[in-house]
Amino acid sequence: MKFTVLGAGAMGYRYGVLLQEAGNQVDFVDTWEKNVEKVREQGGVLVARDHQDQHLVPVNVYYPEEYQGHPDVWVVFTKQMQLADFLKRTAHCFDEKQYVLTCMNGMGHVEKLLEYFKPAKLIAGTALVATVLNGPGDVDFIGARGAGTMNLANYTEKPDEMTHKVVTELEKAQFNPNLTTNFMGTLLAKVVFNSVVNTLCTLFEITMGEFASYPGADELSKQLINEAYDVCERAGIQMLNTRQAELESVNYVSTVANPLHYPSMYQDMSHNRPTEVDYINGYLVELGRKYRYEATTHAFLTHLVHLAEHTRQAPKEAVSE
Numbered sequence: 003m004k005f006t007v008l009g010a011g012a013m014g015y016r017y018g019v020l021l022q023e024a025g026n027q028v029d030f031v032d033t034w035e036k037n038v039e040k041v042r043e044q045g046g047v048l049v050a051r052d053h054q055d056q057h058l059v060p061v062n063v064y065y066p067e068e069y070q071g072h073p074d075v076w077v078v079f080t081k082q083m084q085l086a087d088f089l090k091r092t093a094h095c096f097d098e099k100q101y102v103l104t105c106m107n108g109m110g111h112v113e114k115l116l117e118y119f120k121p122a123k124l125i126a127g128t129a130l131v132a133t134v135l136n137g138p139g140d141v142d143f144i145g146a147r148g149a150g151t152m153n154l155a156n157y158t159e160k161p162d163e164m165t166h167k168v169v170t171e172l173e174k175a176q177f178n179p180n181l182t183t184n185f186m187g188t189l190l191a192k193v194v195f196n197s198v199v200n201t202l203c204t205l206f207e208i209t210m211g212e213f214a215s216y217p218g219a220d221e222l223s224k225q226l227i228n229e230a231y232d233v234c235e236r237a238g239i240q241m242l243n244t245r246q247a248e249l250e251s252v253n254y255v256s257t258v259a260n261p262l263h264y265p266s267m268y269q270d271m272s273h274n275r276p277t278e279v280d281y282i283n284g285y286l287v288e289l290g291r292k293y294r295y296e297a298t299t300h301a302f303l304t305h306l307v308h309l310a311e312h313t314r315q316a317p318k319e320a321v322s323e
């Protein structure tokens with residue numbers, strides 16, 4: 003099968019490299035000049051796993067404007083705020099037969115993808131795996147091969163033959179895909195998880211394990227989960243998990259699965275890049291307002307993350323003695 007990854011960052015490289023190694027033809031399209039130039043200069047992307055065994059994987063990378071490929075499936079892994087620009091710049095390669103698969107965090111991408119692809123061609127989900135981009139053309143896949151999982155669903159909630167073929171390729175690449183028929187419930191499960199763990203760990207610059215070790219962690223998590231579920235219930239979204247199961251999932255991932263991991267939002271903050279908080283906690287706030295429900299804790303946290311971004315980016319005045 004022919005895949006083109008749109009957004010050759012941490013997750014784009016992970017999906018693209020592993021799909022390529024599973025025997026597919028894969029191209030990468032990216033807009034970050036330093037990244038594209040580095041990959042061309044070194045003849046591929048440097049890939050490590052858990053900081054070990056770094057090696058060069060040859061890949062083809064293109065700027066959107068020069069790309070002429072017509073894949074069967076686009077694999078989209080930009081940050082939410084980058085997506086509109088990527089789509090506009092790559093639109094000359096889109097056609098009606100192509101499918102699009104994405105496991106981006108947050109919400110906001112679905113509407114943008116539907117501007118270019120038919121609902122029947124859209125498959126979206128969540129990736130329960132951590133990947134770090136050390137720098138241009140240099141990526142670290144966190145976790146043992148085959149340890150991560152992912153959930154995905156058709157926008158139409160009706161899996162077709164092509165969806166099953168995509169799932170087969172994802173299985174071969176050891177992404178452990180779980181195909182559901184609940185589109186919004188699948189996506190929102192991760193939004194709620196991220197609205198707790200990513201946001202709080204980022205604000206306090208702590209690992210998931212450090213968060214979970216705080217005796218009041220459950221109380222913080224419950225307040226955010228309850229508000230998020232209040233919003234989703236008003237919006238008629240059938241959640242995959244109960245509130246209690248969502249809390250247990252936060253605890254399991256933070257204490258057992260990834261205690262040493264800093265969430266990807268923290269990585270953005272620490273590199274002084276904008277975070278996706280508007281598409282996570284901010285999305286829940288906006289969705290709640292459509293149903294006259296004020297998700298006040300999520301609104302407050304969204305502000306706190308923006309305050310932290312603002313503080314890191316503001317020039318510091320020299321202190322005179």
Ligand code: NAD
Nearest residue numbers: 009010011012013014034079080081106107132133135266
């Ligand atoms: P990323 O930031 O590594 O890459 C996304 C894009 O940003 C790429 O085009 C990349 O080239 C560009 N980029 C990266 N660093 C840059 C810099 N310093 N300056 C300019 N451009 C830069 O993003 P990602 O972590 O792959 O995330 C993609 C999507 O997947 C997001 O929605 C994210 O929340 C989600 N996600 C990430 C992880 C993870 O562990 N990284 C896990 C699950 C989901």
